[in-house]
Amino acid sequence: MAVVNDVKPRRPRRSKADIEEAIQKAATAQIKKKGFSLALVTDIVKRAKIEPIVFYNRYKNLDEFYDGFVKQYDYWLSDLIRSNAADPSTEEGLASLLEALFEKLLSDKIMTELLRWEITEGNHITERTARLRELHSMELINHFNDMFRDGDIDMVATSTLIVAGLYYMVLHKDRSTFGGIDINSPEGRGRIHAACRSVSSLFFRRNECDSRIDRIAERMRAEGIDEESIARCINAG
Template sequence: MEKDKPKGRRPKRTKAQIDDCINQAAVAEIIEKGFSDTILYGIIKRAKIEPVVFYNRYKSLELFYDEFVKSKDYWFENLLKEIDEPQLSREELTKILVSLIDVLDKDSVMLELLRWEVASENPTTRRSAALREFHTLPLAKDYENLFKNTEVDMLSLSALVIGGIYYLELHKNLSPFSGIDLKTEEGRQRIKDAIRAFVGILFDLKDEKLRHERMRGRMKEKGLSDADIEYCLNLKD
């Protein structure tokens, strides 16, 4: 009778493969339990590695998170890579805001990161929030400058819209909000349509302001008085 052959060792994994296993294990644990309730043992067990293998790379779970979140949060930076030259247009702003809904719907880790930031203040969450601000603020200021001669406060309005999207996504598993269920395609589409309409209103206001300024200049050239210009443009009661 042929003797049973000894079980072979698991093929040795490369450094890159081990790193990938750790990251995949972390994703699975975080989606299942959230950042706050994920423990190092769970990641190590799921990745099928010895503790020493993890500690050879990271001194603690917190230091691992510092690196991990950098690759999971920058939807905005990735989106900008798809845009050759920012156009500062209604189409571009709509695409940015609508894409955030799609990203949060597909990327549960980013959503859990936002949940963790709201629930827990620690060096990692503070750093993550600060880096997100660092990446998004420059373009937000470009849009603020685009609307500088209007009554539209783009920084405040963009904060309200993005913050609203964050909250709706975090809230969606609890109940519908204002009768809109973001767990459904119909609900997500309603919010996207509202964003398109809102951005359209803002740009229409800007365009109307510019149109009035051009008309004012032409009336000046024709010798109309300021009072007549104001009357014609209906800028005063």
Template sequence: MSEENEKKRRTRRTQIAIERDVLKAVEELIEEVGFRNVTLTGVAERARIEPAVFYRRYANLDELFDHYTHKYDYWLANLAEQMPKNLNEEDTLKWVLQNLIQALWNNKGMQQLLIWELSDDNPITRRTAGLREMINDSLIQLLEQKFKESNLDINPIAATIISGIYYLVLHRKRSLFCRVDFNTRDGKERLKTGIEQLATLLFNYTSQQVENQRIADRLRAQGVSEEIIASCVFQK
């Protein structure tokens, strides 16, 4: 096909179709090579458009990235909408964390966005990371309320769990981690089971602390000394 005929063939697409092809092209390239390695030329070739057509829509590649990444703005919120109703706090945490693993596992675009946020500081990565933090806020507030009577600082604990999930999903094709091959079905199930066990430990520990405090308060009301209370209730 001649260059002239190729140009004619391209013009048959509607503006909506061209926009769809551009977004599809950038998505495919991001999943294949990551944000940092996508080029405007690559997008134009994949979408079968001339650079001039691209520039009529976007000022530059960053503007296209900004438009594209909005699809992930409410990724976690959309996940939370699927959560069953009337779960208690412990089951809510387990459900969110296990489904975070499941949702991220095969979502190459979201994986590449997390990698980009780590490697590049720019207005887009600051926006996407900041918005995700805002969306996470309701879960964090729930945990803060649940653990406020314990001596656990749940915020950095939750941050460690969530970031650990991110890292293990992103790293799983590179090598074993703690002698577990997370790039297998068995490794994935072990991760989900381990996260569930960790959540159980956190809630059991907190429940025991709260119960110990109630026992101590009753003993104080009966005039029992702090020394005896400490040795009988809070001894390690």
């Protein structure tokens, strides 16, 4: 008579590093599928093929896990700025930076889910990540403030609107087109890339024009021409 063996095969023993890697990969997959707000520990441990107690031996709760998990995205914006080959203080560089930001948001599902989480839920994690992103962008913002301070375009406010628009279009892309543009299509993405280049050109050419007008006005003053005449000539131009 055959003997039935009811003993379940044991899972291969994994190191602490292997288990942590499995948790990270499982969390990444689950967040991509459901977002931060709807991902559950039960789903993560099932994907990671571990018992819940193994997760809770490492983390008090899901919030504590998320607190560490999202720190890998603390410097994503400053890293993007540094990795951009072109100087962002040039027309080509600013266009390249805006285009790189757009492509990064399209390709990095976790980053877009983090942005979505920040918008929909306020907690110590989302508040920290939002503040850090703002802090890391301030150096570039201050640089642009100095560059364009004498122009008649508020470059920082305008570029902020553009970046916010990129955020929204990417977060909205699976719901509907926006302005008739489908950024899931090559044609739609191409239009956004072209718009980034156009906006950068507008900033720098307008700033160059303002600087040229200022130089002309200074030369006219040096020749003794009165302010009213200078203003009339410049406004006529």
